[in-house]
Amino acid sequence: MSTAAIEPSPWNLPNALTVLRILLVPLFVWLLLRAGGEDAASRWAAWAVFNVAIFTDRIDGDIARKRGIVTNFGKVADPIADKALTGAAFVSLSLIAIIPWWVTIVVLARELGITLMRMWVIRHGVMPASRGGKVKTFLQAMALGILMAPLWVLPWSGLWEAIGYIVLALAVIVTLVTAVDYILKATVLRQTSERSARKRAREAERGH
Numbered sequence: 001m002s003t004a005a006i007e008p009s010p011w012n013l014p015n016a017l018t019v020l021r022i023l024l025v026p027l028f029v030w031l032l033l034r035a036g037g038e039d040a041a042s043r044w045a046a047w048a049v050f051n052v053a054i055f056t057d058r059i060d061g062d063i064a065r066k067r068g069i070v071t072n073f074g075k076v077a078d079p080i081a082d083k084a085l086t087g088a089a090f091v092s093l094s095l096i097a098i099i100p101w102w103v104t105i106v107v108l109a110r111e112l113g114i115t116l117m118r119m120w121v122i123r124h125g126v127m128p129a130s131r132g133g134k135v136k137t138f139l140q141a142m143a144l145g146i147l148m149a150p151l152w153v154l155p156w157s158g159l160w161e162a163i164g165y166i167v168l169a170l171a172v173i174v175t176l177v178t179a180v181d182y183i184l185k186a187t188v189l190r191q192t193s194e195r196s197a198r199k200r201a202r203e204a205e206r207g208h
Contacts, residue, residue: 010073014064017056018074021081024053025088032089032148037096040150047149053085054141082137083111089144098147103172107140110179121186132178139171 031046061078064070090107093099146164151157 008069008071010071012064012067012069012071014060014067014069015071015074015077017060017063018077018081021053021056021060022077022084024049025084028053028085029088029092032092033095037098040153043148043150047145050085050089050145050148054145057082057085079115083115086137086140086144087111089148093144093147099168103168106172107175110175114179114182117182117186132174132181136171136174136178139167139174143168143171 028046028049031042031049034042037043057078060074064074087108090099090104094101094104143164146160146167149160151160151164154160
């Protein structure tokens with residue numbers, strides 16, 4: 001006699017880390033925007049909060065998979081937490097004229113568009129995160145981490161700023177390339193899924 005798999009309790013460490021990441025977002029934004037972004041101590045504090053949040057993102061999924069405690073809550077909340085953190089960072093850095101607004105708009109539009117597209121094809125199958133998507137996330141986090149630091153207090157501040165913008169440019173390129181890749185994969189998934197095959201079979205039967 002088979003028994004249905006019981007989902008682990010959502011009250012676990014990975015989900016707690018995900019919730020913590022969400023709760024850190026308003027604190028991070030406040031610190032980054034404090035004094036118009038001109039206070040070095042607040043910028044360092046924002047940098048520290050951002051990196052703590054990024055660290056939780058790297059370990060919560062690993063812990064959940066290793067311990068076999070992946071939950072539906074985690075599947076939904078984890079990407080929301082990720083997008084809330086990076087989105088808040090992009091918008092905040094644009095507000096203090098560190099990142100051009102067009103870059104922020106492109107990044108946010110891509111994230112929203114891919115999220116809506118995943119929902120569009122969910123009946124045909126799940127689109128897992130690609131290697132390119134992970135590279136995109138890594139480059140975005142690196143660029144944000146460099147540019148939010150108070151570079152004017154560091155030695156070779158101009159060099160650090162140049163590195164930050166170079167990484168940001170690479171992140172934008174990968175962001176756009178992976179968006180096209182996801183669109184192509186979504187199109188193929190809709191055309192080749194079992195659901196589409198059954199639909200074509202029914203239409204063929206009606207045609208006869």
